[in-house]
Amino acid sequence: MNFDLSALRQQFPFFSAHPDWIYLDNAATLHKPQAVLDAMHQFYRNQNSNVHRSAHGLSQQATAAFEAARNTVAQFLNARYAHEIIWTSGTTAGFNQLVFGLMGPVLQAGDRVLISSMEHHANIVPWHIHAQPFGVQLDVVPLTAEHRFDLAAFTELLKLKPKVVSISHVSNALGHIQPINDIVRLAKAAGALVVLDGAQGIVWEKVDVQQLDVDFYLFSGHKLYGPTGIGVLYGKTQYLELLRPLLGGGEMIKTVSFSASSWNDLPYRLEAGTPNMAGAIGLAAAILWLQQQDLTAFQHHKTALLHRFYTGCQQISALELLSGPTTNAGIVALNLKNEHPADLAALLDQQKIAVRAGTHCAMPLFQALNVKGSVRFSFASYNSFDEIDRTLTALATAVELLAE
């Protein structure tokens, strides 16, 4: 397959609506190809009815489309069963269900959970809310001097016998790709359940949950060219069955009386309420679209964009680069010496360069790095070398203005 950037860009209507902007906030959310917009539009026009519950044929049609979307995700991840795909509203909601669900059946007072310094708040705060108050202790794998996952320290911390190890596949703030194969292997050898936060990782490389042997994997649709408000919590059947439902209500029950209720089977047990049907169909369309693209070519292109940008940044001596250029999924976090990231980002915004500034929902990481935050440039398949060059020019202008 050839990689034709202009043909690719033409599939994203957003860019023709905003031709004067350069969008480098792709780690926050990706734009959507026409195929995804069409699938959702088509669902509402032709298939909309509530799934699973109504007696009529229209509902059956909607249910079939909805469950076909679940199958698409299951095949994409190479899950053993479709019921191992739990729809969520996104990675954050998935983590809240997962952590709440583990408390009791898996985690009890005195147990330990191991996360890393690079985690997004979605893999920190649910532990604070649902686990810490019940006596679960959170341990943290430190960073190496190169801001990488410290495997040696991880091996040491595994000696504390954590029940659960929960690590990001790719750091959302730095872009560093974590050594997930080693993490899963070592954690499982130590007897822990392994959770991977795939919010940034799923769009970078093919994930085969069986080959990886990971117990839980979470991601969001909107960071995979799909719509917002839909995400996936994958889990192995035997562990999903342990989870207590966070949300109770319709669809997730077998029987209800005023005194008690019994719960439905997987996956419905963990999907209370009318699901995001159009979202699921949009996500499946995004996956089908992605499967028609050359993922390896996407990777090479993003790496080439990253290197071009990185090399350009190295020519501006006052910039402090927090990300490294290797084993990086396409994110450069940087700061201008002695200046606030918000100022640098505001001057880029004036030049219509969309980036994110701040602590990127990873405040503990920036405490560990001892900086106020960073400006984050994140690249996607549809970005061009010309955009990188224009961004470097804009960055130089901003740096000059701040230096005066």
Place this chain on the structure above:
Amino acid sequence: MIRPDIFTETASALKNIYANHLPQLQQLKDWQSKYRILMTLGKALPAFDSEWHRDEFLVQGCESKAWLLHYQDPVTNQHFWAFDSDARIVKGLIILLLVQLNGLTTEELAHAKPELLLNELQLQQNISQSRSNGLLAVLNKIKNGVRSHC
């Protein structure tokens, strides 16, 4: 302890900015020149004691940090502020609000429209709801602080 001089010193610095820098800003058309001035406005303010960088003065909702001190003259009923921010652009923008609001009475503040100046300078996008730079949070804090004092 808040040194009371900080309010009179800030007030005189703001008056100075209003008289000298504002006309300059109003004449400029290109964004670079405008931001160049905006980013230097903070230097004209009196030193803000790092001891006042306390959470109780911190304005929530800012990407960058802003600390706001308030004082109302019991005789004249005028409101005075002193502040600091760790980001230069936000600091300049807060100055552009305060050059209009500092020293007003509660009633005068209720009728003030500080966003008009930002519109005129074409900096109004900074005060929109969707911005995370915190300028709107600071403006709300200025208005709410006044309300809770009267």
